[in-house]
Amino acid sequence: MTVQTKDPLATAAPPSPAPRGSRMGLVLSLTLLGLLLLLWIGLSLSTTTFLTERNLSNLMRQGSMVAIIAVGQTFVIITAGIDLSVGAVVGFASVITALLMTHGFGIAGAIALTVLMGVAVGAFHGFGIVQLGLPPFIMTLATLTALRGIGLLITNGQTISGMPKEFTGFSLESYFGIPSLFWMVIVVAVPAYVLLQHTRWGRYLYAIGSNAEAARLTGVNVKAMIYLAYIISAGLAAFVGVLLAARIGIGNATQGEGWELQAIASSVIGGTSLFGAVGSVQGPLLGSFILTTINNGANLLNVNPFWQRIITGALIILIVYFDQLRRKKR
Amino acid sequence: MSTMTLERPAAQAVVAPLLVLQKLDKRFGATHALKSVDLDFMPGEIHAIVGENGAGKSTLIKTLTGVHQRSSGEILWEGRSVALASPHEAIGLGINAVHQEVVLCPHLSVAANLFLGDESTRFGLLRHRAMVRAGQKILDDIGFAIQAGATLSSLTIGQQQLVATARASTRGTRFLIFDEPTGYLTRQEAAQLFALIRRLKAEGVTIVYISHRLEEVFELADRVSILRDGALVSTSKVSETNEGALIKGMINRSVDQIHYKETIPFGPEILRTQGLSGPGFTDVSLAVRAGEVVGLYGLIGAGRSEFVQTVFGRFAKSGGSVFWNGTEITIRNEADAIRRGIALVPESRRDQGLCLNLGVGLNINLPVFDRLTRGILLHPTAERSAADKQIRDVQVKTASREAHVSSLSGGNQQKVVVGKWLNHGAKLFIFDEPTVGVDVGTKVEIYKIFARLLKDGAGIILISSYLPEVYDLSDTLHVFRRGQLVASHVGREADQESILTEAIGV
Known part of the structure; x- marks a missing residue:
């Protein structure tokens, strides 16, 4: 027995005009947005180099790639899972893209095949978790290790270069004053938001994260939805691999080291619960740009890079602690 | 002690x-x-x-x-x-308490649970055998036939409850x-x-x-x-x-x-099982008609839950057949059962029935989101009004449709579990212990929901370990004992004492 609701009269006509969940999500995003703006204002005042077009577009480029994999990661975490493989998928995808492009595949074909490879990796995760019953942590830890190995094996540990100029040039371009890589964030985030908030599959993902058994007994195809979440995560990671290859101009299996942890941290800073059923698309986006801003600012302030890591770790604890505190008070 | x-x-x-x-x-x-x-x-x-x-x-x-x-x-x-x-x-x-839901460690042994926080040690190491012996003595002393060395999760919920009681009554x-x-x-x-x-x-x-x-x-x-x-x-x-x-x-x-029941004329047969066998039950033949409440009574472990879960596609049958509206069918899984029009309200609402940290509206709409979808997008007004209608219809006391189910009282949570199926329009409803831990007022409302389902032409299978409830509500009452259907009664032809005797098998 739990405490009764305060207002039994509310039965007749549920009053709330806007859904509370999205309103809370909005408030949370606003708070994070406030934090991000505060960081920007602080850095603008304390450095002369922050508020320059060059630095801002650099910051957007830096943050974009982690932002995209953080969105994919969030789909998985909402189902109460985890995807540790995304960093390895990024590195592996950069290798595949580079190999395909240097072996006569066109740009479009190479990108499509690379993303398809990511989808296959995600499907393999789904297979291991749903069919073999492995815990997501173990399954994706295994592919994290194995994909790095496969990437090193097929490149013999070498860096693949020689991709077409039109491809590598893309990452440096801007459209309407916004770097192309940041446009990619928008291209990913809008459909991701629609999928999560405005389709039944989004509702099913939350339901599975909250109580998979109840969802199954209510007729939700839990297995298919788990496949979907991991396919989205690995597919987006492969897409980021393509972007990375364009940005650095090479394919290298060791790229994207530790990005899975950055993605998870971004997602959690953005209000995602590792226990599942809580999360949004805007949250991890803001989370990743907060992390990127912290790193960028520390660079501009000439903070010792070793200290940067310590500061980042401490800030993650602080941000998530205050966020939890604030939400408990409601 | x-x-x-x-x-x-x-x-x-x-x-x-x-x-x-x-x-x-x-x-x-x-x-x-x-x-x-x-x-x-x-x-x-x-x-x-x-x-x-x-x-x-x-x-x-x-x-x-x-x-x-x-x-x-x-x-x-x-x-x-x-x-x-x-x-x-x-x-x-x-001061100690024994709660309705068992709060012990399911992976540990009975003895380990009995002594949790009060372990017997020697040189800082656990004295496993001594604790099993001491635990067995406690259980024997108070007359519980439970092995102290068994893993807690291997016991029935009832036995686990007894272990919790034994634990609370010592120390x-x-x-x-x-x-x-x-x-x-x-x-x-x-x-x-x-x-x-x-x-x-x-x-x-x-x-x-x-x-x-x-x-x-x-x-x-x-x-x-x-x-x-x-x-x-x-x-x-x-x-x-x-x-x-x-x-x-x-x-x-x-x-x-308190006992709310209308007599509704029976319609055609919805479900029939013929010699159905599966895990924990054999050779069960029964039928459910539209407008009928079919009660299944028996002790816990008599095979009632396993029977209905096999009908619901959770377990594969090992023999016999299932007829749905007169045609023989094979139900492959739960989703298949739900598509055909079978709904199951499970025994444990917290573990199996509800997404506790999500909104009331989402829980209520979960079975029908496919109908609230236009193209690939959810229809926001349809989603809201469907949830509000159900909240009103089953009188869920909630601050809003977005309030988390965990903020509701137990009875209101149960109304959400039952209410989510009303929109769905299933033809056969299986209720597994629907009123456990629910107060009298909510019981009446759940019984009213039953009446409404029957009036709409659905059939109900009701499992309850509470004899007065199945007895009063059932049009046909089947008694299970050790995996078999041992007796069937139409209406209230037999008295409760003889039904209990059939269930126990003395």
Whole structure:
């Protein structure tokens, strides 16, 4: 027995005009947005180099790639899972893209095949978790290790270069004053938001994260939805691999080291619960740009890079602690 | 076990109360959960507390066990005022509770659970065998037929409940609270529990017994107190009151509303099983018609749940056939069953029925999101109005459709579990223990939902371990014993005693 609701009269006509969940999500995003703006204002005042077009577009480029994999990661975490493989998928995808492009595949074909490879990796995760019953942590830890190995094996540990100029040039371009890589964030985030908030599959993902058994007994195809979440995560990671290859101009299996942890941290800073059923698309986006801003600012302030890591770790604890505190008070 | 031996209950008049509550008040923000409650508990007394869900029983327990701190008022333990600021302090005094849901470690052994937090060690290492021996002795002493070395999760829920009771009754307990202890117990297990309770009473332990099952109150208790809306209505000797008076005190409604049932003419047959066998049951043949309530009664473990879960596609059948609207079908999985129009309201609403940390609306719409979709997008107005309609129809008391299900009372949570199927329009509803831990008022509302489903041409399979309920509600009552259907009764042709005899098999 739990405490009764305060207002039994509310039965007749549920009053709330806007859904509370999205309103809370909005408030949370606003708070994070406030934090991000505060960081920007602080850095603008304390450095002369922050508020320059060059630095801002650099910051957007830096943050974009982690932002995209953080969105994919969030789909998985909402189902109460985890995807540790995304960093390895990024590195592996950069290798595949580079190999395909240097072996006569066109740009479009190479990108499509690379993303398809990511989808296959995600499907393999789904297979291991749903069919073999492995815990997501173990399954994706295994592919994290194995994909790095496969990437090193097929490149013999070498860096693949020689991709077409039109491809590598893309990452440096801007459209309407916004770097192309940041446009990619928008291209990913809008459909991701629609999928999560405005389709039944989004509702099913939350339901599975909250109580998979109840969802199954209510007729939700839990297995298919788990496949979907991991396919989205690995597919987006492969897409980021393509972007990375364009940005650095090479394919290298060791790229994207530790990005899975950055993605998870971004997602959690953005209000995602590792226990599942809580999360949004805007949250991890803001989370990743907060992390990127912290790193960028520390660079501009000439903070010792070793200290940067310590500061980042401490800030993650602080941000998530205050966020939890604030939400408990409601 | 307490070593205290006090005077016989007859001499209670001269014994001072063990625990006294004076003007006990508890507020949670705007909610006034306990209103100036005065109560006293004598040593060696079994004191029953009854009331609807939300009447304040849980808050009272939590205040007595140190989980919540009182807002005002006094708690006197042996005449001295105590703070009861933490569970630790309560346990130190000898106050313990057995909760409705088992809160033990399922992966540990029975003995490990019995001694959890109080392990026997030598040189810092656990003395496993000594603990199993000691645990077995405790279980044997109190007459529970349970192996101390067994893993807890290998026991039935009822047996786990007995282990929890055994645990709470050891370690110097002088004041023991039972919260709905028989909800998941079979008749035999309940009898074992009652024997233990009487024994504790004889040893001078004060028992607080909370139950929705009034006949248990009359069987066990010395005195009974009624709570309503957080206030004490009355305390009386059990010998000086009756069921009607208690129910009236609890709900302030007349008794004839409690059993709500309309007679609905039966329609065509919806489901028939012929010689159906599966895990835990063999050769079950029965039929459900539109407008009919088919009750399945039996002890826990008799195969009723396994039978309905096989019909629902959870388990594969090992023999026999299932007919749906006259045609033989194979149900591959739960989704298949739901598509055909079979809905299951599972036994454990927390584990199987609800997404607790999500909104009421999402839970209610979960079975019908495919119908609220236009193209690939959800239709926002349709989604909202479908949820609101269901919330109104089954009268879920909630702040809004977006409020998390975990913020609702137990009875309202159960209405969400049942209510989500109303929109779906299933033809066969399987209810597995739908009223466990639900108060009288909510029961009536759940029965009204039954009536509405029947009127809409659906059939119902009702599993309940509470005989008066299946007996009163069922048009056809089947009795299960050890995996077999042993007897069937139409209407109320047999009396409850003979049905119980069939189920036990004496």
